[in-house]
Structure formats: C-alpha cells, structure tokens
Amino acid sequence: METIRKIMYNGTKCENDGGYMEGYGYFIIVAIVAVFFAVQSFRSRKAEKARLWKDICDGFGQVPDREYSYPEFERISHFHKFMMDKHPKTERVDDITWNDLDMDSVYLLCNNTYSSVGEEYLYHMLRTPKKENELKKFDKMTTWFEEHEEDAKQMQVKFSKLGRTKTISLYDFIHRLGDLKTKSNLPHYLSIITFFVSAGLLLTVPSIGILAFIAVIAFNVVSYYRSKGEIENYFICFRYLVSIIICSKGISESLDDEFKEYKNEIDEINDSLKSLKKGLFVLSDSIDGSIVEILMDYIRMLFHVDIIKFNSMLSKTMSHIMDVDKLYSLIGTIESAIAVASFRKCMTTKHGYVSRPMFDNTSIHISFDDMYHPLIDNAVCNSISERKGVLLTGSNASGKSTFLKSTAINVILARTIYTTLSRTMKMCEFRIFSSMALADDLENNESYYIVEIKALKRIVDAAAIDTPMICFVDEVLRGTNTVERIAASSEILNSISGKNVLCFAATHDIELTHILEKTYSNYHFEENVVNDDVQFNYKLNTGRATTRNAIKLLKVIGYKDEIIKKATDRAGRFVDTGSWC
Incomplete structure (x- = not known):
C-alpha cells in the first residue's frame, strides 16, 4: 500500500x-x-473442477440425485416434441403410455448426463423405439464405455463444460433464428470507439478522463445488457450451440478409434461449420477457470463483441441448420451411451444383473426370466413365456398392475436402449401401447369412462396395423357397470388379440377368464392370510385366481366386524345363488 x-x-x-x-x-x-x-x-x-471430478466418479453407476424444477424438467421434452413434429410418422412411445408407466421416473434413473444435449437426447431415445441394427450400433458404444469406465468419466468432464440451459431448450429457438431481423452493429462499434477515446482522455487529461471513462463503461455495460435482453433466449441457445461446436472437437478426439464413423462425421460437420467457427471464442461461456476467459467476460460487456458476432452469424447459422441437427444428434448419442452404461452398472449393483434383448419377428411371442421393476427396491422377479394374450386375475394389491408395468417398461427399454432388467428376454420388435393409470379429464370435461374408452380406441386402431404390437390394459372398462363391462371388455379384448398383437390385461372379473380362455392364457397372483393379516408374495402363477381379499382388507384396515360379517354373507349368497337379494 x-x-x-x-x-x-x-x-x-x-x-x-x-x-x-x-x-x-x-x-x-x-x-x-x-x-x-x-x-x-x-x-x-x-476447486469447482475438483468437486466436479469427485461428483462424476462417485455418481457413475449410482442413482442420479439431480433435482429438477418443473420448468427445467419440462424443457427436456422439447427436443423430442420438435423431432416428432418434424418426423410425424416416426414410431414413438405416446403420452398415455409414457404417463401410465411413470416413465419420467425411469428416465431420471437413467439420466446420468451433464449437458442439455445429453439429457434431451436421452429423453428422446427412451421415447423412440429403434430397429435392432440401430440398437446394436448404440449398444457397441455403450458396452465400450461400460468396459472403459475411466474414459467414460473423462468424457463426462467434457460434457460438463457444455452444461445445461436451465429452462430454455436449444430447439425452442435455434430453428426460429430466421425469424429474427438482422440488426446493425453500428451502435456497438461506436461503443468501442468511445471506450478508447475516454481511455485516451484518462491518460492525457485525468481530471476529465476519469469521469468520461466511468461514464462510458457504465453506458457500455447498460447498453450491453439492454441489447442482449432483447435476444436473451436466442442468445443463450446460440451461445450453447457455439459451445457444442467447440466441445465437439475435443469429444471427437477422445473417442476410441473403434468409433471412426462417429469421429469422421463429427469432423466433417466441423469442417462444414468453419465459417461459423471464426471468432467463436468471443461467444463461448467456458467454466475452465482460465484468466483469459475471466477477462473475456469483461471484454464482452465493454465491447459487445459477442452481440456483434451474434448479429453477423444469424444468416450463416440458418444455412447450416442440417449440420447443426446432425451434430446435436451425434453428441447426444455419445453422452446417452455413457448414461446407459452408468444405468446398467447401477441396476446390476442393485439387482444383480441386466441383459440385452433378443429380437425375432418370425412369430408373435415374448419370454423373459427373472424380470424386475427398476423403481422398486428388492423387487420380486417373475418369468413368463407366451405366444397368446395374457389375462391376469388376483386379489387387490397382489401385484397385477406392477407386473404389467414391469413388462411394459422392459419392452420399452429393450426397444430404445437395448437393455432389459431380466436374465434373458426374447420378443418381437413390438410397438407399445397401454391403458392403465387414467383419470377424469376436467380440462376437457370428460369423465373417467370417456377417457378410458378413448384410450382403448387408440389401441384397437393401432392393432389394425400389420406390424407386431404389445399392449397393456389394467382393469378394462372399470368406469362402468358390471354387466356392460364384462360384455364390452370381452369383445374389445378379443378384437385386439390377433396374429400381430399380444395383449396383457388385468381384471377382477373372473367371468372374463372363462369367456376368453381360447384366446388368452390365464395367470394370477395370490395372497395368504396370517393372523388376520393379508400377505403377498407377488409371484406370478398359472391359471385363474380362486381367492378374493377385498373384504379381508376391510378387516385389516379396521372396519367394524358387523360390516365385515354382512359383506361376507352377502358375497357368499351371491356365489351360491347368483342373486344379491
């Protein structure tokens, strides 16, 4: 001092x-x-880099613990929605099926990603079934990362430099850049000139220069944020795009020679984007901790160089939009492969095994050994081998719905990330539909029954297409009376059980097990009553259910004995006489 x-x-x-x-x-x-x-x-x-490396090492093969706000999580789906709008005929897991199976939670279990590209592309993958040849190509990379865990972690460091865009999806804005009017850079050039003029005054006439210098800095910073605010969302996405272009080179260099196809494609796209790459450093928002990058933050505020670059690159970007789309998919595929490698390790650690599916489209069939649900700790495993539809009966809370969901989730994982949570799984390349966790649609003023029959109608329509399909229906037509439910549900289930369709359905209506026994195989779950307590083993058994527990559960919960006795007597009388009176 x-x-x-x-x-x-x-x-x-x-x-x-x-x-x-x-x-x-x-x-x-x-x-x-x-x-x-x-x-x-x-x-x-x-210190932040050291913490990041520790987090990556500790988190690989574990359940991801990242928490999302609603706007952040909602943003993840935007890339998928964009791709579906762009390619409307692409096979996908529709919204009803996705929500029925709580696939958002399954996605979060897989989502060991560190960039918006990776998390958005992984979500898209889980909703877009692929053919076996594409899946095997993806599995080759996933398996390599499983076997080279250290390389996978080093690659995650590179993806972390991309980071996340919080509540804004790149694809919300990148394809709208053409709608922006190109603005003149003259005001920004004047900001640069006035800065150097005031700096000259500071050296030559300090008493005046200091005031002018401070005033110019204040004006440049304020005008910078005002100009940037007008294009903030576009700017964030544009800068993220720039980061993808910059990081893609390092990602390509880190890929093993076994993946020359990916390396060559990334390198070719980088070559085609040369005109965009000039001066890209002024737009980057790196977190590498370098003094140069720290100084660049101040330079951007004072000289508006990133806004100048943004304005000059608008038209160039739109002319290369197909290359941008391809690069996004390539980078997203690589990080998704790392996330799936981590997911496989996590499931193997928790449950002992995962496997790869075997596809065979010569006939409609599905079989699996010791399959489990990914979201249930200490899950009970079940096995089945079927070429007919499956009708599940059993007591309340015995495991019917969980079995349906477990099977459906495994079919989706098999067709999207070439992974099954079973010892073996053989099946066709099924399209997947469900009608399970429905509710009244208050927004459209539709009752549960209307929502249900619409969901079933889409399955009936999909069954008419001549490609393999598997569907899952829980409590068919539960929203109506017994007589019409049995009559209608038996015909609906018969109509969708054909040469191209396997239907798994759960019901409490034992009558259906007799009506449909020629087209559906009967399976059931059962329970044991020990000291007035109902216990379940959640194991799948062949044949129709022979026990009921709804009244027993009333007793377990604490209903009065009088109610229990009268209900039991009334049920017994109906079984004996066929009459409620």
Missing part, C-alpha cells in the same frame, strides 16, 4: 508532465485489483 501511495503522490506531483503519471497510477491500482480477483476466481474454479 505504501508503494501505491507513492505512485499516487508522484502522479499528482508531476502535473507539468501532462498528468501522465497520475493516469499511470490509476492503471496500476486497477491492474492490482484485477489480478487479485483473477487469482481468487481461478482458485475457486479449480
């Missing part, structure tokens, strides 16, 4: 020298302060 005071004193003393020393003293102070904060920032970012 004594040195600084001397500099200040000498600068004041030498007014006959034009005030040069005084200005020099100000610059020394600014430089010292800047270096101090740069060092502190560097140390902080270095």
